[in-house]
Amino acid sequence: MVVACVVLATGAVAAPADAATRTRFMTSGCGMPASPVDVWKRSANYKTVIALDGLRATSDMSGWRHETNIDKLADRGINVVQPVGGLASFYTDWDRKPGNKQDFRYRWTCRLDQIVRQLDARGMAAGRWGKYAIMGISMGGNSALTYAANHRRRISHAFSMSGYLNLSAPSMRESIKLALIDAGNEAGLGPYDADDMWGPPWSRRWVENDPFNLVPKMRGMTVRIAAATGAPGRYDVNAVTAAKGAPLETASAAQTKAFETHAGPNGLRLTTDYQPVGTHSWGYWRDAVWRAQREGWFRDR
Template sequence: MLLMVVLIAAGLGVTGAGQAAAVAHYRFIVGGCGMPAKPVDMWVGAGNYKTVIALDGLRATSRKSGWAYETNIAKMAYSGVNVVEPVGGLASFYTDWNAKPGNKIKYRYRWTCRLNRIIRELDARGMATGRSGKYAIMGVSMGGGAALTYAAHHRKRISHAFSMSGYISLASPGMRTGIRIALADAGIEAGLGPFNADAMWGPPWDIRWINNDPVMQLNRMRGMKIRIASATGIWGQYNVDPVGSAKGTPLEMLALQQAGIFQAAAAAQGIPITTDYALLGTHQWDYWQDMVWRAKNSGWFRDR
């Protein structure tokens, strides 16, 4: 069952030329797909030219999206871009799993199915804006690769795909082992026991790993607006937490390497993409927030 609940009737912001813009914040609940119902938060501005679905990172919670906890990207709704933030998806890679992720979760993740349902709900409320009538999708880390992969397999509904610090070349040496370790760690940290990567896409040689590897699916994205972003892992203005920054440095260095592989593969296939490589930054929300605003301010979210 889909239920729309209005949280905030309207707010006022200011756009270019001093014009007032009304922005509404909604929360609707999406069920089905064999998973517990979860909320989706949405910020909508009158007359906006695009709607973007923002996917969370590996340690997504069931209360609010990390985008809502950690960033101000909802403010894009005041100046052209509606923002949609699905809640949940802990260590899910926003994909349909083969089996339950672990013994303490009694259902199979089916996030591809859930995203399809979210888009149908957005359609019903006239959110497929712009000349294309399609959506943008973006994500960070785990959600970055998921955004590209979902776009590749759903190009009839997605026109823009944006990965920030994503792991987007799963065939690279060590990546499948790294994902196995990351899933186990995320499940343990959440008190749910280790998640099993084989339950997601099967053993490392299964074809589903290829089908969910953004580099391997590049040709399916031909003609879309594709953007990838990463920083270098060098500490910058937001690295005030030494422990968190130290953890984020190697993750971002790996993401930068992955971005380079994806960019090279796109160039070899003649597929144009937009890149955003920041000189400073680690694997954390402040830098991802800046990446979104640079994309917004450059006009990337607009249809061609």
């Protein structure tokens, strides 16, 4: 049995050669404050996946670490990288600083580029082609596919769970605008304005950051999409949370299926994971990652 060993940022603890280790490093630049990146790694692993958080990402740790056990993928052949932060950011470079209490402009595309370079320096570009996998939930699902499409040289696998993959659909841009307002207010920073991110709804940047429109750029990549129906299931023990998560998941399922319908005729082969029950919550996303692992999705093709 593989024994996990924790490694602090300030030093390493002796461990068996085949044990997974955890480290945290800081990344800075891009005009943003420094932010942490948590890494679970084993030297013999065959792939490294970057896991993006959702809309309400916090600055202390990723939701993936707080809510799931996917760090244990490192004991199953897959290094796990969890960038921390990105509240309401869509992991993208914003047009300008948001008009709330945040005093810097998001430049998360730049930050992810930096993280990839730092992973390279740590010898983590595992796999036959020396490329990474990237995955995310909800907001991070959109972002994973978008980043992958624009970084084919470094990304081979992209996985969206409950993402909104057709932002050009009716009412989607308005929905994103409302979601950013709500996330900022809940975090005590004041509303984020989607116009500060990609400009007004008619801006070309909305088109450029819509995974639906990026399908041709993903041809030949290993792409996976997942969503559930919104029907409550085993993880919906809180009625209020379930009531909030159900419509979000129903909408993401419709968006995900629209993306699938568009992908086939445009030459993008992908795998799907549609579940009969499940709302917009972490238990279902954790299970989706483990199903992908069991099916061998993370392996090079």
